[in-house]
Structures are given as structure tokens and as C-alpha cells.
Amino acid sequence: MRKNLTLEIVTPQRHILSQEVEEVVCPGAEGSFGVLPGHIPMVSALKPGMLKYRQEEEEVIYAIGGGYAEIGPTSVIVLADTAERADEIDIEAARREKERALAQMKRGIRNVEMEGVEVSLKKALARLSVADAVRRRKSG
């Protein structure tokens, strides 16, 4: 039998997931990377984006809002700022959030706030792209 990874996702608000999986794909700060059992120990920053895991031919997608991942040979621990499963995403809310962030950017604001707005824009975009990917797969 093949060894599995233990994937754990936690956010400051709650414990999202703890599960045995075969493969994880994380949105690393310097590009997406895949993790299989036996990976070398690593700590990586994550950017807002799509986190996928596979378990027995079933692929599940989460939208995460940035954070960190600690990767070991048998475990992946994701400390995410936010995390939602693809089918839990509120598309309308994400779209509104995107519009709001874009509008704020256009208006031009102080640098300090710019960072926050950028982050919320990226989070909204990540949610939308995840929702989109899932929808495409279902129809296609």
C-alpha cells in the first residue's frame, strides 16, 4: 500500500480540514508546487490562490487567502489566512469584493492602505478563479 500524506488546513478562525491525501498542490509564493509523500522538509510562504488535493481519483479544490505551509515527508500543514472549499465560495460576495478593491485602487489611496487593498483584491481573484475552474470542469 502506498503511504499517504496528512493534510491539515487551519485558519485563525477555525480548523478547516484534517485528512489523508495522496497529493497536494499548493500556491507557493514563487509558483505552484506539488507535494507527494516523501517530500523534503520545507517551509513555504503561500500566496492567495488555489490549493488542490487528490484522494482516490477525487480532486478537491480550496481557495486560500495566503499563508504558510510546513511540508514534511508525511504531512502538509497549511496555515491559511482564509480557506474555503470551492463549492462553498460565495461568488457574488467575491465579485463585490473585487469591484470594491478595484474602485479603491482607482481612487488612489495612501500607500499603507494600498497593501491591504491589494491583498483583498488578490483574495477575491483567487476565490473567483477557483469557483470558475470548478464550474468549467462540471460543464466540460
Next chain:
Amino acid sequence: MPSIRQLRERIKSVKNIQQITRAMKMVASARLRRAQKQLLETRPYAGRITTIIEHIAECPEEAAHPLLSTNEAGRSALVVLTSDKGLCAGFNAQLLQKAGGSLLAQSGSSGIELLVLGRKGIDFFRRNRIKPFREWAGFWQELSWHHADLVGQELIDAYSAKRWRQVTLVYNQFKSALIQEVVEQRLLPVQDLRGGKQKADTLRDYEFEPSAPEIYALLLPRYVKMSIWRALLESKAAELAARMQAMGNATDSAGEMIADVTLQMNRARQAGITREISELVGSAEAVNI
């Protein structure tokens, strides 16, 4: 001996107090449930981030960050978490006693700077003519991550500027709805997180992406803020639990008092009736003779 009317007044006022304490108990228990839920949901994240930092801090050659290194000079900082409101039994008193103890223990060496959260703590130190370095109050009702961020940033900035040798948190930990425990937690420098217990057997060599310093720069401040956030939530839950208990006890003693005074009143009334009868009988006999 108080008159029957006085006793009646007394029963009424105790009943009113009982009503208030009972209501306060209910409010505290409802709020406690919410605070407890929030706390329990935060614990896994706090636990995980601690594990990661622990692992990282065990790679000494990588560990170079202002928050990891010990400052030789400077004073110690003591962060004291008290409540804004009273009526929660020994919640603040025990905590301040402990804080006062470490204050005395260390005042001989290089001194301590106090950072006080909560109205009760601020009042306490003012009464004792001690001027805290920083004070925050009036935020417990709408406690949010923002507060942890604010306090954390201030600590990080001051520590990085080598103002302090170490930073210690003193707060009430929520053990259960019946038990709160005052704990002292060393927050900065970030090291020796297991409190001198054995190190992990597997010293892992970590790869860092993007790079170790960048990860530290992001992860350590987050860890500090997370620790404060957790302490705030622990303290809030503990405060509500303490208040619930105190108000429960108050309601019980009010009940006892009502029973006592009612008995007294009945006795007084009965004594009055007996006296009147004996007076009647006495005067009737006097007439008969």
C-alpha cells in the same frame, strides 16, 4: 429586633438584587459560550504555528531575526491582561497579585515596564502609584484581531529597537467553565517554546521558500500577534466564566438570605400574635376576677 416592616423591606431588596445577579449570570453564560467557541477554534492554528516556529528555531544557523535573539540590555516588559468590569470574584485580584509579585521580584535588578490592558488593571496600578508604560482599556466588548495586531506591533517594534530584554504575558487561562488559572508566558525573545522540555528527536533541515529571512520576517510577527490574540481570547473566556460563577454564588447566597430573613420575619410576626393573645387573655382574666 427589627420590625416586621423593616424585614419585609429587606426581603424585597434582596429579591431585587437576586434578580439582577441571576440576569448577569445568564448574560455571562451566553457570552461565555460564544467566547469559548472562538477560543477553541483558535487553538489549532496557534498550536500549529508554535510547532512550525519550534522546528525553525531548532536550526540555529538559520535562526537570525531580531525577535529570536536575546537582548542583553534593557528592562523587562510585563504585559498584564485584566478585565474592564468587576463582579468576577478573584479574577483580577489573583492576576494582579501575581503581576505585583514578579514586579517586586525584579524591581531590584533593572526594573520592569508595565503594559496594562483593561480598566481594572489600570486602576490598580494607579492606586499603587505605579505608572504603566502603556495602557489600553475599553476594548473587551468588541474584541477583535485588530487589538491583537495593535498590541503585537507595539511589542515587536519596541523589542526590535532593543528597548526590552524580554517580554512576558500575564493572563488568566481558561481551563474550564469552573477553573481559571493565572499563567505567565514568556513571549519574547521567541525561543525555548517548550519551556526547557526535551527537544524533538528529529532535527529537520528545512528548505525555505522564498528564503529563510523572508519567512521569518513574515512568520515571527504573526506568531507574536497570534500569541497575544490567544491570550486575549483565553482571558475573555476566563473572565466570563469567573463572572458566571461569582454571579451564580451571589444568586445562591441571596436565596439563603431571603430564606433566613423570611424565617426571622415569620418569627417576629408570630411573636406579635402570641403577645396580643396573651395580652387579651391577661386582660380578660383581669376583668373576670
